[in-house]
Amino acid sequence: MAEALGPAVRAHNLRKVYRVAEKEPGFADTLRHFVRRRYREVEAVRGVSFVIEPGEIVGFLGANGAGKTTTLKMLTGLIYPSGGELEVLGHVPYRREAAFLRQITLVMGNKQQLIWDLPVLDSLRINAAVYEIDPAEARRRTRAFAELLEIEDILTQPVRKLSLGQRMKAELMASLFHLPRLLFLDEPTLGLDVNAQAAVRRFLRDYRERYGATILLTSHYMADIEALAERVLVIHRGALLYDGGLGGLVERFAPFKEVRLELAAPAEPAELAGFGEVAEASGRRVRLLVTKEGLTRTVAELLSRFEVRDLSVTEPPLEDVIARVFSEGRV
Amino acid sequence: MRYLKLLTLFWQTSLAARMEYRTAFALAFLEAGLEAAGKLFGVYLFYANGFDLGGWRWQEALVVLGLASLLDAFFIGVFNPNLRRISEMVQDGTLDFVLLKPASSQFWVSVQQFAAEGVPFVLMSLGLLGYAGAVAGLDAAGWLRLGLGAAAALLLAYAVAFLFATTSIWFVKIFNVVYFLNTIVWTGQYPVQAYSRPFRLFMTFVLPVYFMTTAPAEVALARLPASWLLVVFAVAGGVLVLSRAFWRFALRFYASASS
Numbered sequence: 001m002a003e004a005l006g007p008a009v010r011a012h013n014l015r016k017v018y019r020v021a022e023k024e025p026g027f028a029d030t031l032r033h034f035v036r037r038r039y040r041e042v043e044a045v046r047g048v049s050f051v052i053e054p055g056e057i058v059g060f061l062g063a064n065g066a067g068k069t070t071t072l073k074m075l076t077g078l079i080y081p082s083g084g085e086l087e088v089l090g091h092v093p094y095r096r097e098a099a100f101l102r103q104i105t106l107v108m109g110n111k112q113q114l115i116w117d118l119p120v121l122d123s124l125r126i127n128a129a130v131y132e133i134d135p136a137e138a139r140r141r142t143r144a145f146a147e148l149l150e151i152e153d154i155l156t157q158p159v160r161k162l163s164l165g166q167r168m169k170a171e172l173m174a175s176l177f178h179l180p181r182l183l184f185l186d187e188p189t190l191g192l193d194v195n196a197q198a199a200v201r202r203f204l205r206d207y208r209e210r211y212g213a214t215i216l217l218t219s220h221y222m223a224d225i226e227a228l229a230e231r232v233l234v235i236h237r238g239a240l241l242y243d244g245g246l247g248g249l250v251e252r253f254a255p256f257k258e259v260r261l262e263l264a265a266p267a268e269p270a271e272l273a274g275f276g277e278v279a280e281a282s283g284r285r286v287r288l289l290v291t292k293e294g295l296t297r298t299v300a301e302l303l304s305r306f307e308v309r310d311l312s313v314t315e316p317p318l319e320d321v322i323a324r325v326f327s328e329g330r331v
Numbered sequence: 332m333r334y335l336k337l338l339t340l341f342w343q344t345s346l347a348a349r350m351e352y353r354t355a356f357a358l359a360f361l362e363a364g365l366e367a368a369g370k371l372f373g374v375y376l377f378y379a380n381g382f383d384l385g386g387w388r389w390q391e392a393l394v395v396l397g398l399a400s401l402l403d404a405f406f407i408g409v410f411n412p413n414l415r416r417i418s419e420m421v422q423d424g425t426l427d428f429v430l431l432k433p434a435s436s437q438f439w440v441s442v443q444q445f446a447a448e449g450v451p452f453v454l455m456s457l458g459l460l461g462y463a464g465a466v467a468g469l470d471a472a473g474w475l476r477l478g479l480g481a482a483a484a485l486l487l488a489y490a491v492a493f494l495f496a497t498t499s500i501w502f503v504k505i506f507n508v509v510y511f512l513n514t515i516v517w518t519g520q521y522p523v524q525a526y527s528r529p530f531r532l533f534m535t536f537v538l539p540v541y542f543m544t545t546a547p548a549e550v551a552l553a554r555l556p557a558s559w560l561l562v563v564f565a566v567a568g569g570v571l572v573l574s575r576a577f578w579r580f581a582l583r584f585y586a587s588a589s590s
């Protein structure tokens with residue numbers, strides 16, 4: 001794999017506006033909709049800029065409808081940007097040159113390329129032909145990937161008879177069969193159980209180590225992001241809110257720690273309110289969010305005020321931090 | 332070379348996928364065989380007594396019919412299933428995967444599917460063409476002109492159908508148009524001279540059905556000079572180039588169904 005000069009992805013002021021037809025429910029409006037459509041413009045991505053260097057793993061975070069998938073589709077050349085500049089591996093994605101497509105892949109948790117009625121191996125055969133992988137090498141890759149993903153025994157079953165987790169693993173196998181060096185993963189762990197999620201994460205980490213790939217990944221499971229991403233991009237209503245390390249995200253949007261208490265006797269939420277934000281207070285078990293500066297003083301006060309059985313201080317769960325970012329929409 | 336290999340793989344897998352459902356496959360094949368035989372019988376009834384159709388002897392008109400049924404067979408076996416698939420792929424967004432492959436997306440979506448039901452019709456139409464050519468008294472050069480003409484006709488029919496199918500990027504559910512087209516092409520089963528003038532003009536310049544059946548037959552039967560083959564190929568090539576350009580243009584508007 002030749003090293004490309006320059007960044008893997010360079011997006012500047014990237015924009016996408018969709019035109020969607022609007023329709024009210026009901027028959028009268030259905031008729032109106034049929035005869036004369038009203039259109040509305042949806043600004044899915046509004047001026048996003050970022051650079052991804054070769055070898056990085058970047059998590060792409062955002063609430064539903066934030067514009068993550070739309071951005072990935074522009075980066076892979078599936079849809080035309082409405083504005084801005086975009087360069088991926090030195091190519092303009094929407095030209096979809098073969099030299100570009102051979103180096104990338106897009107995995108979508110809710111779409112599949114595998115042929116539904118046939119075994120996984122048949123789909124792999126087609127991919128081997130498209131990417132001109134010789135049969136011996138294709139066999140070697142099949143074996144290696146199947147072993148890593150622990151799906152050796154299902155490769156000869158029709159895809160329609162696989163479980164969701166098995167199918168996703170097979171899908172990954174088909175999508176990475178040509179050893180792309182830039183991976184776009186849109187919710188690759190969607191709907192998987194904890195074990196399968198962990199297996200997919202392990203596989204991706206392994207792949208990246210082996211082939212030095214660059215990865216841009218979206219997921220609503222923070223465990224994925226925490227396990228894989230060194231850097232995150234947070235997108236909110238089409239605009240980039242944050243670009244940096246995971247730690248920095250917590251620092252910036254949640255400058256507080258979580259204090260968990262187990263009290264000897266139940267306390268009223270009102271009594272606790274003065275110490276910090278009460279995240280949970282059910283009888284004797286209490287969760288408080290306390291600012292970092294006031295942490296030692298607050299803990300000392302808590303200890304003197306209540307009879308405390310147990311106390312622990314942790315970083316707040318990433319889910320909470322993200323929820324905060326989205327609910328406040330702060331920049 | 333790579334494309335030939337891909338084509339083989341596509342048709343193998345498409346066939347295998349259909350054969351997963353054994354009963355349905357067997358029934359469809361049987362039905363196609365019966366229908367092909369039925370069509371042939373209809374032809375026999377119509378042409379057996381001999382007649383004169385717009386200045387064509389029935390043996391000559393049979394060549395035109397043979398070409399029309401060859402096109403029809405390709406619609407059944409290749410064009411219809413693939414072009415219907417395009418609108419399905421636009422609908423569920425799986426066209427994404429085709430666009431991500433380093434191969435011609437037009438090639439991919441045009442030949443990905445293969446319906447074995449088309450095979451009996453192909454056989455029937457080849458039989459019909461063979462018989463028609465023989466009774467019309469074709470010489471070796473005539474057979475060659477017929478073969479080339481048929482190839483050009485298929486290319487042209489494909490290009491026109493693909494042009495229509497491409498609009499599913501905007502209209503999504505459009506494949507009925509392709510069936511409609513299939514019907515229109517059937518109007519080419521008689522020489523255009525048998526039709527009234529306005530319809531003849533329509534069949535020549537709007538939907539170029541004339542170049543799909545009558546013109547290749549005229550060349551094969553030496554009713555037109557052999558150089559007309561070039562015209563037929565030029566028309567086919569022109570529409571083919573147009574269909575490529577239109578496909579690329581349409582993809583600019585592909586929104587990729589949401590996920």
Ligand SMILES: Nc1ncnc2c1ncn2[C@@H]1O[C@H](COP(=O)(O)OP(=O)(O)OP(=O)(O)O)[C@@H](O)[C@H]1O
Nearest residue numbers: 018044063064065066067068069070586587589590
């Ligand atoms: N093909 C489309 N046509 C019209 N509007 C679209 C289309 N795809 C997405 N949108 C709109 O664009 C916005 C961004 O959608 P997008 O799919 O990029 O969000 P997302 O961040 O991937 O969300 P999720 O987490 O739910 O997958 C949404 O408001 C959506 O309704």
Ligand SMILES: [Mg+2]
Nearest residue numbers: 068069186590
């Ligand atoms: Mg999405």
